[in-house]
Each structure stands twice: as C-alpha cells, then as structure tokens.
Amino acid sequence: MLRGAPLVFVLITCVCAQGVDNAPPELDAPPGRLFRLDPVEIGFERVLELEPGKMFTVQTVSMKPPVFEILNFLSDSECDRIRHIALEEGLDNSTVAEDPQTRFTATQGLDETQQVTQDKDDQILRMFEEFDWSQDGLLDAREVRDILPPERNAFMSLRDIHELFADLGIDRNSDGFLDLDEYKVTSEADIRDWMQKKMNSDKTRVTRESKQVWLSQNDAQDVVLRSLRERVIALTRLPRTLIKGSELLQVVKYSVGGHYHAHYDSEDINSDMPCHHSTIDYDEQNDDLFLRKHRLCRYITILYYLNDVDDGGKTAFPLADNETINDDELNENSDTIYDLSHHCKDAKLIVEPVKGKAVMWYNHRLDETGWLGELDMFALHGGCDVHSGTKWIANNWINVDNVREKQEQYQKKLESEVDLEFYDENEMRIEVENEYVKNVNDDVTKSAILNAENADVTRSKLKTEEPRNVHANDEL
Structure with a gap:
C-alpha cells in the first residue's frame, strides 16, 4: 500500500463465485469510493482467499440490508484466546446511549x-x-x-x-x-x-443485559488480534488506515437472560452532529458533552461468535428483506419489532450462534458518489435472550465519516502516527502457532478460562490506555 494514498483498497487474490450463473466479477472500488460486497441474491456463495492459501466461504443471507455469514472465520483456538484476553482485562456492565x-x-x-x-x-x-x-x-x-x-x-x-x-x-x-x-x-x-x-x-x-470489554488490535498487542484485523482488511477491501482508525474490538459476554433488544449500530447523517471518530479536536476533559454533540458513523459491523451457546443467543434482524419500511410502521409495531426477549421468533432473519462464525453487514447505503450515505433502516438488529449457558461475541465496527474530506484528513493524521508496513503473514502464522495455539489447547489454560468465567470477573484496575475513538461506543 502506498503511503499518502489512504483510499487505495486491498486486492483479494482469489474470488470464486458459486450458486449463480454469470455472477458479477469482484472488482475493487475506484479511488475515492467505498468498496461494498455485492450480495447478488440470498444463498449466493463466494469463496475468498483472505490469507495466503486459506479460503473462506462467504454466504449471502439477506439483501436488505446486505448480510453475509462466514463459517470458521475464526478457529476454535482463536476464539478461546480472545475470550481469555477479555477475561484477563476484566469486563464491565454494558450500557446504552438511548432507548x-x-x-x-x-x-x-x-x-x-x-x-x-x-x-x-x-x-x-x-x-x-x-x-x-x-x-x-x-x-x-x-x-x-x-x-x-x-x-x-x-x-x-x-x-x-x-x-x-x-x-x-x-x-x-x-x-x-x-x-x-x-x-x-x-x-x-x-x-x-x-x-x-x-x-x-x-x-x-432492560435494553441490554451483558458485560463487555474493549481490546486493542494495535501492532504491539496480541498476535491473534492483529491477525484478525488483517483478515478484516482483506474481507472489507478497505484502506489499512481506515481499519486501524476504527474502534477497538469489543468483546461481550451474555449470561442466562442476557440480551440486547433491537437497535442500530450507527446513526443517520446529521450535518449538525459530526462523526465522533474523525473529530480531531476531541476534548477529553468534557467527554460526556462531546459525545452528546457527536454521532456514531459505522459503515460496517462484523460480529464474531466466540463459543457455542447451549440454548438461545441468536442474532435477529426484525426488518431484514421487508418490502418497505417507514416510521409509522416502526412505531405502530414497536413492541413486536424491538422486544427480542418476547418476539425473537418473529424476526425476518435469525442467525444461529456458531463458534468461529462471522456475520458482516452494512449499516449504511452508499450515495451517488460511492461514499457513505443514509442509514439503512433495514439494518435494525439485536441479540435474543440466552436461555442456557453463556454467549460470547466480539464486534469490529468500521468507521467512515460521511464527509469524505474529514475521513481523508483523519486517515492522513493516522498515517503520521502509525507504522503502515505490511506484515509478513507467513511469519505471523508461525508466531501464532508458537505463541498461543498450543497453550490455549492446554488443559491448564482451559481450566483458567473456566475459573475466570465462573468468578464473574470485572475490569482490572490495571489496563492499557485506549484510543479515544472508542469512548463514544460503550452503548453498542
């Protein structure tokens, strides 16, 4: 990738479409436009090489919004490692910004x-x-x-x-x-x-009943988290600086009764409220006031299931692939649409939690210039109640400012602060093997994870400093 060219997109080395004759070719977006994976049709599958020699099947499960499932996006040992790191950091009660x-x-x-x-x-x-x-x-x-x-x-x-x-x-x-x-x-x-x-x-x-922690994926942090980010860059085909400038990885634990009623991850464009993540003049001393005057701008959500749930814990999209949607309909049927504790089964799309699976969707449409457009109202989603066991997930949110110049300015600022050299991915896999895989599979490590879960760990007093662009987002 070229320094000083923040809108150059990563090229995936192999794309093989299945399920549709004469499927459209997978082309990178022109400079200055955001890449968006074409859903084609429900059930459509494409095979992507997101790591050298490693293929992933991406299946379309919804057209409105475009939602994709990817089985085995994370290995069992990677899932266990992320849970282990989260437990070591300690989890806080999850909060929300608005009803x-x-x-x-x-x-x-x-x-x-x-x-x-x-x-x-x-x-x-x-x-x-x-x-x-x-x-x-x-x-x-x-x-x-x-x-x-x-x-x-x-x-x-x-x-x-x-x-x-x-x-x-x-x-x-x-x-x-x-x-x-x-x-x-x-x-x-x-x-x-x-x-x-x-x-x-x-x-x-309660709108949301869970615990959470934020984990950095910076170069100096855990190799599993870095490797996951490399996979996200390849999947989304977005600039490295854009991904690195997005929010920290959020890890969430739901116990029995845990849920998150239907909500939107992002907010609609409002010229009076700039995006939080790309605002340069952030005032940490007046954090609450700053957050009230800024909004979430999340182009993409990628959700990862970190364990198999004994019973419940599905992800629901109440409005997926509806013919139409309007405010009157949402208000008139709000109890059925938003209340996933009692109406999970009524959702138009229900995704089963399977360890290692990733679910990706777009929260915004693109405008006529190929840049971030209006909020996709069909992207309403939430987590249904866990009936037995626990549910662990992680979220990557990809932030894009709807004002192109502000996003480019933000990315240029990041370029001056971070090292953008490519990783040697073969070397990274060797490091992964040596550093954690054998340890995660070790009975002692598994026992430590189980004991920590049972102890209901809360956030440790000792924690690494987090980038400020995460503070707006404890609510989602």
Missing part, C-alpha cells in the same frame, strides 16, 4: 416539563400539544412512552405504560389516556422510581 424505541421521536421528554405546576398555563399547554402527536387532546400510551424520563438502559413496552398508569394512578378516569389535567400533576420522580423497580424485577425491561 431504541425513541429512535424516531423528536420530543424533549417529561424530565424537562415537570415544573409545569409552577409555570403559566400557556406553557403547560404548549408542551402538552407538542407531545400530543395525534393532536386529539390526549396522550396515548405510545406518546407517553416517547416522553418518559430518559432512565438509562430502560426498555418499556406499551403494556408497561398501561401498568404505569394503573400503578401510579395518573390515569384518573381509567380511559387509557392522559388528558391535560392528568398530565399537569404527573411526577417525574414517581415515574423514575417505578421504571427502576420494573427494570430490577424484570430483566426483559
């Missing part, structure tokens, strides 16, 4: 209106009318849910809202709606307390 059910709302929330009893009547009325989307003079369960206090990690269904009405007695005439008088006396403190109790008693009312 996925509010993804399509524009309301400000009840938390900003709870002083209404002390405000003028015209202010009360203005706020009420803003929240009353249907303009019928009443707030229904859906409208109330959209303006609930932003209790972190809460996931409330329409059924929950009706329970809230009854438990707190705020729907005084029991008609299933809040009128203006009922809205005036609503207490945010009571609602927050009720929501917290609900989350504590019913884990399906």
Whole structure:
C-alpha cells in the first residue's frame, strides 16, 4: 500500500463465485469510493482467499440490508484466546446511549416539563400539544412512552405504560389516556422510581443485559488480534488506515437472560452532529458533552461468535428483506419489532450462534458518489435472550465519516502516527502457532478460562490506555 494514498483498497487474490450463473466479477472500488460486497441474491456463495492459501466461504443471507455469514472465520483456538484476553482485562456492565424505541421521536421528554405546576398555563399547554402527536387532546400510551424520563438502559413496552398508569394512578378516569389535567400533576420522580423497580424485577425491561470489554488490535498487542484485523482488511477491501482508525474490538459476554433488544449500530447523517471518530479536536476533559454533540458513523459491523451457546443467543434482524419500511410502521409495531426477549421468533432473519462464525453487514447505503450515505433502516438488529449457558461475541465496527474530506484528513493524521508496513503473514502464522495455539489447547489454560468465567470477573484496575475513538461506543 502506498503511503499518502489512504483510499487505495486491498486486492483479494482469489474470488470464486458459486450458486449463480454469470455472477458479477469482484472488482475493487475506484479511488475515492467505498468498496461494498455485492450480495447478488440470498444463498449466493463466494469463496475468498483472505490469507495466503486459506479460503473462506462467504454466504449471502439477506439483501436488505446486505448480510453475509462466514463459517470458521475464526478457529476454535482463536476464539478461546480472545475470550481469555477479555477475561484477563476484566469486563464491565454494558450500557446504552438511548432507548431504541425513541429512535424516531423528536420530543424533549417529561424530565424537562415537570415544573409545569409552577409555570403559566400557556406553557403547560404548549408542551402538552407538542407531545400530543395525534393532536386529539390526549396522550396515548405510545406518546407517553416517547416522553418518559430518559432512565438509562430502560426498555418499556406499551403494556408497561398501561401498568404505569394503573400503578401510579395518573390515569384518573381509567380511559387509557392522559388528558391535560392528568398530565399537569404527573411526577417525574414517581415515574423514575417505578421504571427502576420494573427494570430490577424484570430483566426483559432492560435494553441490554451483558458485560463487555474493549481490546486493542494495535501492532504491539496480541498476535491473534492483529491477525484478525488483517483478515478484516482483506474481507472489507478497505484502506489499512481506515481499519486501524476504527474502534477497538469489543468483546461481550451474555449470561442466562442476557440480551440486547433491537437497535442500530450507527446513526443517520446529521450535518449538525459530526462523526465522533474523525473529530480531531476531541476534548477529553468534557467527554460526556462531546459525545452528546457527536454521532456514531459505522459503515460496517462484523460480529464474531466466540463459543457455542447451549440454548438461545441468536442474532435477529426484525426488518431484514421487508418490502418497505417507514416510521409509522416502526412505531405502530414497536413492541413486536424491538422486544427480542418476547418476539425473537418473529424476526425476518435469525442467525444461529456458531463458534468461529462471522456475520458482516452494512449499516449504511452508499450515495451517488460511492461514499457513505443514509442509514439503512433495514439494518435494525439485536441479540435474543440466552436461555442456557453463556454467549460470547466480539464486534469490529468500521468507521467512515460521511464527509469524505474529514475521513481523508483523519486517515492522513493516522498515517503520521502509525507504522503502515505490511506484515509478513507467513511469519505471523508461525508466531501464532508458537505463541498461543498450543497453550490455549492446554488443559491448564482451559481450566483458567473456566475459573475466570465462573468468578464473574470485572475490569482490572490495571489496563492499557485506549484510543479515544472508542469512548463514544460503550452503548453498542
């Protein structure tokens, strides 16, 4: 790869298409455009040489969004090694940035209106009318849910809202709606307390139930993590600096009952909110404020299953290959679409967790110039409940700024900071064999992993410094 040419793409040495006659040739994207693997059709298979002499079968399982499965993308020993590193680092409770059910709302929330009893009547009325989307003079369960206090990690269904009405007695005439008088006396403190109790008693009312850790794939780190990144570069055919400038590898552990309700990994283009990863003037002292003013820009997700799950733990795409999709449909059927604890089986695409399998999909479409375009609304996905055993996954998110010049500037900055020399991949495989494979297969090492899992390890106080472009993304 040429230094100073951040948009040169990696060439895969062999591509063999199966399943479709006269399949389109696999060509690298022209300079200045992002490569995007053509899904062709569901069931289509292509065989790619992603490492010298090692072939991988990539199968299309969805067209909208383009989703691909790759069995044996990681070996058993590589999966075990990544889990072992994660346990050594220690795992924290996973968090989320926003309730996925509010993804399509524009309301400000009840938390900003709870002083209404002390405000003028015209202010009360203005706020009420803003929240009353249907303009019928009443707030229904859906409208109330959209303006609930932003209790972190809460996931409330329409059924929950009706329970809230009854438990707190705020729907005084029991008609299933809040009128203006009922809205005036609503207490945010009571609602927050009720929501917290609900989350504590019913884990399906939590958006995400898991533990996680972030692992660096920098050159100085573990050879398995470096080798995985080389494979990702070859699979995605994206510039080395683009991959290296993306987020750290996230490793996640789900225990029984663990899940992640349907959500999007990326956010739609918003000219008022720049991408987080490529913003040069990052202010670490005001991290929370910075994150609120920036957004996630994740072109690709690659998910890896690190173990076989005894029961459950599937990955669901509720909207995959739908004919159409619109905001009204999402809001109208939100309980069925987003709630994967109770509606996993209703998803249009369900991916089985198989150790070593990788699943790759595109979170964004491309615009007319071949660059990052609008969010693909069909890419809604999540993790269904684990019913027995544990589920281990890892995620690579490939970040691209929709403003091409900002992405190029960011990559040039990285070029001045990192060594872009190619690895000797044969040498790397020898190093892999010598460094960890025989150790991971050793009974003592396996016992250590099992003991660490059973101890429910939390994050160690001693940890390596993480690149700042990961801090925005604890939520996904």
